[in-house]
Amino acid sequence: xxxxxxxxxxxxxxxxxxxxxxxxxxxxxxxxxxxxxxxxxxxxxxxxxxxxxxxxxxxxxxxxxxxxxxxxxxxxxxxxxxxxxxxxxxxxxxxxxxxxxxxxxxxxxxxxxxxxxxxxxxxxxxxxxxxxxxxxxxxxxxxxxxxxxxxxxxxxxxxxxxxxxxxxxxxxxxxxxxxxxxxxxxxxxxxxxxxxxxxxxxxxxxxxxxxxxxxxxxxxxxxxxxxxxxxxxxxxxxxxxxxxxxxxxxxxxxxxxxxxxxxxxxxxxxxxxxxxxxxxxxxxxxxxxxxxxxxxxxxxxxxxxxxxxxxxxxxx
Amino acid sequence: xxxxxxxxxxxxxxxxxxxxxxxxxxxxxxxxxxxxxxxxxxxxxxxxxxxxxxxxxxxxxxxxxxxxxxxxxxxxxxxxxxxxxxxxxxxxxxxxxxxxxxxxxxxxxxxxxxxxxxxxxxxxxxxxxxxxxxxxxxxxxxxxxxxxxxxxxxxxxxxxxxxxxxxxxxxxxxxxxxxxxxxxxxxxxxxxxxxxxxxxxxxxxxxxxxxxxxxxxxxxxxxxxxxxxxxxxxxxxxxxxxxxxxxxxxxxxxxxxxxxxxxxxxxxxxxxxxxxxxx
Numbered sequence: 001x002x003x004x005x006x007x008x009x010x011x012x013x014x015x016x017x018x019x020x021x022x023x024x025x026x027x028x029x030x031x032x033x034x035x036x037x038x039x040x041x042x043x044x045x046x047x048x049x050x051x052x053x054x055x056x057x058x059x060x061x062x063x064x065x066x067x068x069x070x071x072x073x074x075x076x077x078x079x080x081x082x083x084x085x086x087x088x089x090x091x092x093x094x095x096x097x098x099x100x101x102x103x104x105x106x107x108x109x110x111x112x113x114x115x116x117x118x119x120x121x122x123x124x125x126x127x128x129x130x131x132x133x134x135x136x137x138x139x140x141x142x143x144x145x146x147x148x149x150x151x152x153x154x155x156x157x158x159x160x161x162x163x164x165x166x167x168x169x170x171x172x173x174x175x176x177x178x179x180x181x182x183x184x185x186x187x188x189x190x191x192x193x194x195x196x197x198x199x200x201x202x203x204x205x206x207x208x209x210x211x212x213x214x215x216x217x218x219x220x221x222x223x224x225x226x227x228x229x230x231x232x233x234x235x236x237x238x239x240x241x242x243x244x245x246x247x248x249x250x251x252x253x254x255x256x257x258x259x260x261x262x263x264x265x266x267x268x269x270x271x272x273x274x275x276x277x278x279x280x281x282x283x284x285x286x287x288x289x290x291x292x293x294x295x296x297x298x299x300x301x302x303x304x305x306x307x308x309x310x311x312x313x314x315x316x
Numbered sequence: 317x318x319x320x321x322x323x324x325x326x327x328x329x330x331x332x333x334x335x336x337x338x339x340x341x342x343x344x345x346x347x348x349x350x351x352x353x354x355x356x357x358x359x360x361x362x363x364x365x366x367x368x369x370x371x372x373x374x375x376x377x378x379x380x381x382x383x384x385x386x387x388x389x390x391x392x393x394x395x396x397x398x399x400x401x402x403x404x405x406x407x408x409x410x411x412x413x414x415x416x417x418x419x420x421x422x423x424x425x426x427x428x429x430x431x432x433x434x435x436x437x438x439x440x441x442x443x444x445x446x447x448x449x450x451x452x453x454x455x456x457x458x459x460x461x462x463x464x465x466x467x468x469x470x471x472x473x474x475x476x477x478x479x480x481x482x483x484x485x486x487x488x489x490x491x492x493x494x495x496x497x498x499x500x501x502x503x504x505x506x507x508x509x510x511x512x513x514x515x516x517x518x519x520x521x522x523x524x525x526x527x528x529x530x531x532x533x534x535x536x537x538x539x540x541x542x543x544x545x546x547x548x549x550x551x552x553x554x555x556x557x558x559x560x561x562x563x564x565x566x567x568x569x570x571x572x573x574x575x576x577x578x579x580x581x582x583x584x585x586x587x588x589x590x591x592x593x594x595x
Binding site: 031052053058062063064065066067068069070072073075076093096097101104 | 370371372373377419420421428429430431432433436437438439440441442443444445446447448450451453469470473474476477480
């Protein structure tokens, strides 16, 4: 059985809000921008305590990205906040030219990513954002697993120079990582050691991977669970070290199979150490309305799906 | 000591020669804005070409939003002392810092943002202007936009923000040459009364009828400076002629993105005396 306990479910976006507020107090250069979703992004505490360092742009995400790029000219560290769909797909060219190509120190913070946004449906449930952002040269991509990790990652971003995409979500999920654990960009965490199969997970699927490992253990299968909270730069060493032991991998993410963590793991294995791989991800479709749990079940993004994939990859 | 009146002809020579060598680039808009760049960089702007910093604290900032007129920017930057004028000969060639559209990627002094994909520069300038306010820096932020560029929606997002939030340390100039790639702006997409549009978005609007008259541009930019700090961003709708300075290139969209051939170059250079020495 894995040694982690849920310290009380919380939403990862609240971790972002708490991290941003702490940064506001500890780093006088941090500014924040939001496109009319201050409450949803949990940025209201920062906005209230530091009104002079908070910029409400209205529903104008393209402008918000450009303005954030401009604020870096003069030494400020901007954190933008809106939903993941409006943080990436809607403003891709603004990010590409004014932020990534221009090497601007902007932190793009994106909530309500993936299916767990729920009832609003496919228009808002972006499942392509990790791929979009990891393709941009120089962009760091971070996808956090729980409240504590999101808070720690938010704080860590301020000390990292360069553009970053930070992806988190809407629903309350298990909070299981240590509250005092600093976030190290580019380093994956081996949460559980095992010898039969590697489960490489990111975001909301990390807790599901731990739960899957319990089920697998009951069947005599020893799973190693790794939290790839940094998608880019990818921790190749952590993956290869694990696969040398296990010889096979299941990836798990709340994202399209095309362009996500699974793609990246397959590419890395193909180049360095070919091994069987199964991907728990959305398979080339849009989402729909429903509760987060219903959607994760329907689209096969939960512990049961990870168990099934692990059994499948074991027999290959 | 060069006179400010020596610059436009020399900059036009630079533009023509820069685009001729790679047979690539955008001479028309560059030549139409030569007086604007001369007035801004050699008269109005408080800047420090010999010690360029990305932060630009304690100096005025300029953002070129319509990045395709990079030839006039590069010539002006080089002749201001940001980098050697000899480097102008590398424009658009492999391994150059003088990319087809401006970039910060190769460390070219004088450039603080990439531009080329249109409509993004006003937002960047608004951010930089807000940064100046946060820093207690009283210097100004200038931008230049094409009139065709105003068809991009992000321009109006930025315009709405700057007006509503009283970003009054910002002076935007619109190069109203009435031309874009597919024809005149009236043929492609008539934009109506640009001044009235900006005014409706809360801007202080100035009109400059003779944007190729150096003294008129200097006077307009100076007046715009006096109108900052009064609760409104300032915009200058500046009428110019695309391709100004060479008779067969002037007033048409034909030279938007076309380089002169050998014969055309010779005929064009004959109309632009070498005032400050070619690179």
